[in-house]
Amino acid sequence: MICSQNEIKYYKDFQLTNFNTLKINSCAKLFYMPDNYGEMISLFKRFKKDTPIVIGAGSNVLFSSLGVDKPIIYTGRLDDIKCSNNIIEVEAGYRTQALSKFALSKKLSGFEFLIGIPAFLGGAVYMNAGAHKQSISDKIVSAKVYDYEENKILTLKKDKLNFSYRHSILSEKPYILLSAKFELEKANYDDIKARMDENLIFRKNRQPNLSLPNAGSVFKNPSNCELSAGALIDKCGFRGYSFGDCQVWENHCNFIINKGNATSVDYTNLIFEIYSKVKEEYNVELSPEIIFIGKKTKDEKEKWKILKS
Numbered sequence: 001m002i003c004s005q006n007e008i009k010y011y012k013d014f015q016l017t018n019f020n021t022l023k024i025n026s027c028a029k030l031f032y033m034p035d036n037y038g039e040m041i042s043l044f045k046r047f048k049k050d051t052p053i054v055i056g057a058g059s060n061v062l063f064s065s066l067g068v069d070k071p072i073i074y075t076g077r078l079d080d081i082k083c084s085n086n087i088i089e090v091e092a093g094y095r096t097q098a099l100s101k102f103a104l105s106k107k108l109s110g111f112e113f114l115i116g117i118p119a120f121l122g123g124a125v126y127m128n129a130g131a132h133k134q135s136i137s138d139k140i141v142s143a144k145v146y147d148y149e150e151n152k153i154l155t156l157k158k159d160k161l162n163f164s165y166r167h168s169i170l171s172e173k174p175y176i177l178l179s180a181k182f183e184l185e186k187a188n189y190d191d192i193k194a195r196m197d198e199n200l201i202f203r204k205n206r207q208p209n210l211s212l213p214n215a216g217s218v219f220k221n222p223s224n225c226e227l228s229a230g231a232l233i234d235k236c237g238f239r240g241y242s243f244g245d246c247q248v249w250e251n252h253c254n255f256i257i258n259k260g261n262a263t264s265v266d267y268t269n270l271i272f273e274i275y276s277k278v279k280e281e282y283n284v285e286l287s288p289e290i291i292f293i294g295k296k297t298k299d300e301k302e303k304w305k306i307l308k309s
């Protein structure tokens with residue numbers, strides 16, 4: 001049901017299936033789609049005690065099959081972009097694949113890796129998304145964030161953003177990314193395009209496309225092991241293995257696909273089984289990349305406590 005509260009459009013009991021690339025059926029009690037940052041900030045003020053959850057393209061989240069009680073704010077309408085010489089300033093809801101193409105159109109290099117990542121900028125900064133030896137942290141100059149505890153907008157330079165592998169300050173502090181500024185390099189159009197095409201070809205056989213619903217890499221690559229997460233999972237015999245409607249992808253074991261009606265319980269059980277077996281066989285504790293959002297069953301609570309420890 002579409003509603004309007006002080007002009008901000010929102011939905012009650014909103015189905016999230018088309019707002020996560022894993023296509024988990026989940027329901028948000030309240031789902032907001034602000035048109036600008038003023039609206040988003042006013043929602044944080046309104047729901048002070050029940051802090052809203054901000055989402056981008058939902059390409060790295062596992063929504064609970066029991067639903068989400070906290071208000072969800074979808075950032076897809078916050079998508080302004082400006083370019084001056086080699087500087088791009090872009091809002092949190094801008095699609096990363098479109099950003100890669102935008103940079104190409106300006107003959108700017110540095111975003112070629114984003115062509116295969118189905119995210120929004122906010123999620124990409126939160127996760128410090130990366131691929132093909134490039135990452136979002138490489139070219140960032142500063143980020144504008146909203147501190148919802150202090151009710152302040154801050155501009156943080158790159159060295160204050162605490163970037164590391166699949167990590168940024170956004171997961172440490174009560175910060176919401178509003179926009180970010182990047183300094184790219186002038187380059188030849190054909191060279192940039194060739195790198196983007198190469199990246200897409202590389203992905204074609206190594207990653208499921210979204211016709212097989214998935215949420216990208218399941219686990220981070222471990223820092224204390226020569227083998228990648230995918231290789232460890234494969235060596236433990238999980239290639240093609242299913243739990244309910246979740247299946248380890250046949251072509252690359254660090255992806256799990258939803259065969260139809262997967263639930264967060266299926267996904268949690270499958271990744272916990274993988275985590276336990278890899279720990280037992282290789283003494284490596286894999287850490288999930290995916291972020292769980294919503295209410296957990298008792299069993300999910302226990303398993304995620306171990307997975308995130």
Ligand SMILES: Cc1cc2nc3c(=O)[nH]c(=O)nc-3n(C[C@H](O)[C@H](O)[C@H](O)COP(=O)(O)OP(=O)(O)OC[C@H]3O[C@@H](n4cnc5c(N)ncnc54)[C@H](O)[C@@H]3O)c2cc1C
Nearest residue numbers: 056057058059060119120122123124126129130131177216
């Ligand atoms: C087919 C496929 C391929 C992928 N390939 C890659 C890859 O090559 N490299 C890679 O790194 N990842 C990859 N991913 C994973 C995913 O795309 C990234 O992790 C991406 O950065 C998530 O962005 P999102 O907009 O979808 O974020 P979401 O999944 O919507 O959210 C992720 C987290 O970010 C938070 N968040 C979102 N927006 C904001 C904001 N504005 N402010 C603060 N917090 C925010 C959310 O609350 C959540 O905790 C892939 C995923 C898929 C499905």
